[in-house]
Amino acid sequence: MDETLDIWFAEEILVHEAALVRYLGRVWPRSDEIADLRQEIYVKVYEAAAKSRPQSPKSFLFTTARHLLTDRQRRARIVSIEAVGDPDAFNVLIDEISPEQQMSARQELKRLAEAFDRLPERCREVVWLRRVQEMSQKEVAAQLGITEKTVEKQIAKGARVIADYVYGAAAAQSAGSVGAKSLHAGSGDER
Amino acid sequence: MSDSTRIERDAAAWLARRDADGWSQTEQAQLDAWLQADTAHRVAYIRLRHAWQQADRLKALGAGVPAGQIPAKGEWTLSPFVNRGASNEETAASNAAPPSRVAGAARRRERERHASRRRSLRAKFAAVAACFALIVALGFGWFRYSAVQSAIYSTPLSATESVALSDGSQATLSSDSRVTTTMSRHERHIELQQGEAYFEVAKDAARPFVVAAGERRVVAVGTRFSVRRESDGIRVVVTEGVVRLVSSAGAPAQSDLRLPAGSVAFSGKDGVSVQSLAVDKAEEYLSWRGGFIQFRDTPLSEAAAEFNRYNARKIVVADARAGAVRVGGHFRWSNTDAFVRLLKEGFSIRAEQEGDRIVLHSE
Numbered sequence: 001m002d003e004t005l006d007i008w009f010a011e012e013i014l015v016h017e018a019a020l021v022r023y024l025g026r027v028w029p030r031s032d033e034i035a036d037l038r039q040e041i042y043v044k045v046y047e048a049a050a051k052s053r054p055q056s057p058k059s060f061l062f063t064t065a066r067h068l069l070t071d072r073q074r075r076a077r078i079v080s081i082e083a084v085g086d087p088d089a090f091n092v093l094i095d096e097i098s099p100e101q102q103m104s105a106r107q108e109l110k111r112l113a114e115a116f117d118r119l120p121e122r123c124r125e126v127v128w129l130r131r132v133q134e135m136s137q138k139e140v141a142a143q144l145g146i147t148e149k150t151v152e153k154q155i156a157k158g159a160r161v162i163a164d165y166v167y168g169a170a171a172a173q174s175a176g177s178v179g180a181k182s183l184h185a186g187s188g189d190e191r
Numbered sequence: 192m193s194d195s196t197r198i199e200r201d202a203a204a205w206l207a208r209r210d211a212d213g214w215s216q217t218e219q220a221q222l223d224a225w226l227q228a229d230t231a232h233r234v235a236y237i238r239l240r241h242a243w244q245q246a247d248r249l250k251a252l253g254a255g256v257p258a259g260q261i262p263a264k265g266e267w268t269l270s271p272f273v274n275r276g277a278s279n280e281e282t283a284a285s286n287a288a289p290p291s292r293v294a295g296a297a298r299r300r301e302r303e304r305h306a307s308r309r310r311s312l313r314a315k316f317a318a319v320a321a322c323f324a325l326i327v328a329l330g331f332g333w334f335r336y337s338a339v340q341s342a343i344y345s346t347p348l349s350a351t352e353s354v355a356l357s358d359g360s361q362a363t364l365s366s367d368s369r370v371t372t373t374m375s376r377h378e379r380h381i382e383l384q385q386g387e388a389y390f391e392v393a394k395d396a397a398r399p400f401v402v403a404a405g406e407r408r409v410v411a412v413g414t415r416f417s418v419r420r421e422s423d424g425i426r427v428v429v430t431e432g433v434v435r436l437v438s439s440a441g442a443p444a445q446s447d448l449r450l451p452a453g454s455v456a457f458s459g460k461d462g463v464s465v466q467s468l469a470v471d472k473a474e475e476y477l478s479w480r481g482g483f484i485q486f487r488d489t490p491l492s493e494a495a496a497e498f499n500r501y502n503a504r505k506i507v508v509a510d511a512r513a514g515a516v517r518v519g520g521h522f523r524w525s526n527t528d529a530f531v532r533l534l535k536e537g538f539s540i541r542a543e544q545e546g547d548r549i550v551l552h553s554e
Contacts, residue, residue: 009234010241032193039195042234109537112245113252117264128261130210131246137211152211156203163242 005050012057013045018168020065028069037072041065108166115165119158122146126154127162195231202235206243251536345369346386348503349525351480359393360400363480365419366501366524374398386500387419387426389477407458410435416450417477424459428476436463484524491516491534491551502527506549513540513553 020041024034044064054060119127122144129140130151137155141148205222208214226233252262346352346364353363357374364370368386372379376398381390383404392400394413402409402418404425409418414432418425427436429450436448436456448463450456453473456465475485479501486494492514495506501524508514516538522530531549534540539554 006233006237009237014238014241035195035199036193039198039231039235042238043230046234047230108245109248109251112249116246116249124264125261127246128249131243132249132252148211152204152207155210156200156207159206159239159243159246160199160203162246163239166242166245167238 002050005046008049008053008057009042009046013042013049013061014167016058016061020061021168023062023065024069037065037068041068044068111165111168112162115162118165119161122150123154123158123161126151127158130155195235198229198231198235199239201225202232202239205236206239210243248536251533341371341373343369343371349501351482353480358395358398358400361391363389363391365389365479383418383420383425385420387417387479389415389417389480391415392432406438408437410437414452421457424457426476427454427456427458428473429454429456430470430473430477478521479524482523482525483521485521487519488517489519490514491518491540494518494530495551498522498524498527498530501525504547504549506531506551507545509550509552513551516540516553 017038021034021038024037025031028034028037041061041064045061048054048060048064049057116124116127125144126140129135129143130137135143137148137151141151144151205225208218209222226236340357342357344352344354344362344364346366346368348367351363351365353361356362356372356379358379360379362370362372362381365387368388369384370388371382371384373382374380379395379398379400381388381400381402383402388402390400390402390411392411392413392415396412400411400413402411404418404420407425409416409427411432411434414429414434416427416429416431416434418427427434427450429452431452433449433451436450436458438447438458448456448465450465451467453468453470454465455468455473455476456463475487478485484497484501486497489497492508495508495514499505504527506527516534518534518538520533527549531542531551534551535542541552541554543550543552
């Protein structure tokens with residue numbers, strides 16, 4: 001398939017994941033549905049972009065999100081009025097959505113390191129050896145005395161945790177402290 | 192399990208399998224089919240793959256960590272660069288891995304490290320013959336009714352050297368440093384003329400061990416400490432015992448300052464400032480002896496000056512913004528290139544080679 005589309009999607013859409021998830025969290029009352037909503041929005045954006053790339057990817061992403069929510073809400077209303085959020089909330093102007101601060105390379109690195117430290121011990125070892133020390137999965141297995149199948153499983157697990165952090169959603173959901181943290185990052189967060 | 196969670200799990204499994212050894216064409220065909228079955232599969236896969244590729248940037252944190260070794264959690268929350276402590280080296284040594292190409296590489300590096308240690312040990316004895324240009328001038332004479340031995344020791348840029356002094360003490364000279372020693376019956380007098388030296392002083396209560404640097408003197412009996420000259424003063428680091436910092440030869444006694452182990456003192460024109468640290472933290476100031484320099488929240492301007500103490504190829508910080516960037520970590524002082532590379536990767540710093548200088552700009 002179209003490799004450039006995949007790259008475009010990663011660089012123009014996925015970078016807004018933290019903002020998107022924040023937006024969804026604010027306007028959609030059922031937090032357990034957010035992952036599904038996000039996926040659905042991504043699918044719509046990706047399919048539309050396959051036909052023609054939108055001029056402003058970020059606006060397009062949020063417009064798609066808003067349409068989807070409105071649509072969902074219409075269907076949901078039949079079930080329960082309480083279940084959905086305030087319809088006006090969807091009509092947020094793109095500019096009002098807290099613009100994703102351009103993360104400095106250092107902040108990105110810091111987030112990555114945080115993600116890495118969140119991994120369970122075994123998983124963390126596997127990811128380090130595979131990704132940083134560039135051992136093959138086979139070599140990682142030999143080094144740690146585990147099966148290659150286990151290595152593969154740990155990598156699958158590690159990739160998911162890291163993705164949540166790289167795109168900032170995990171950090172955005174877990175606490176509002178992310179902003180504060182990155183403020184300190186530039187001025188020496190050593191102690 | 193929600194739909195998206197299930198898909199993400201599958202996508203992760205594909206990614207990990209794709210990452211494994213012996214990926215076959217059949218598997219590729221299966222993956223292609225899975226990706227084409229549903230756009231949701233594709234976006235989930237792109238998302239994880241992209242993040243996994245990004246994780247490659249952890250390498251910037253892994254610089255200096257020996258092969259086959261995993262840094263402890265939180266080690267880099269201190270800094271964007273990894274601090275590699277002595278304890279890590281022990282872990283590496285005990286990580287006797289089964290024979291594999293990589294374990295071989297790990298052992299090789301381990302060997303190299305040991306070799307370099309052995310080299311520095313041998314150097315203690317064979318330095319004179321070696322190319323380190325250690326100049327030792329021994330003179331014997333009579334002074335104050337007693338035998339006096341004097342010697343001059345110096346190191347060129349980019350070399351450190353350990354020398355045994357005639358009283359049984361040991362001096363380790365940093366890059367581009369020079370000391371003269373005069374051993375009499377009443378005093379062991381060391382003049383630090385340039386650079387930095389670390390002293391492991393043999394106990395001799397009858398003969399104080401005095402290191403003079405400009406107008407300051409550091410007096411010890413039996414202890415371990417370093418003295419270094421800076422453009423506007425001296426720095427004293429004490430790692431064992433107690434030393435006295437005396438403001439100048441013959442100065443009044445009240446200006447004496449006792450510096451216990453863990454002290455890092457800076458004595459300049461405007462007086463003396465003393466930090467009291469845990470001894471292992473104070474030791475960090477002396478990691479140059481093992482070929483390293485260590486930074487903690489250090490402005491880049493200072494870090495660059497530190498590197499420049501050891502290398503002929505100088506780092507020049509072109510603007511104040513770049514100079515104010517804080518860096519931390521454990522670096523081999525001989526490897527300016529690695530340091531500059533990490534700056535480029537971890538910070539918004541641009542580096543230009545200009546002849547024998549590396550000029551750093553903020554972006």
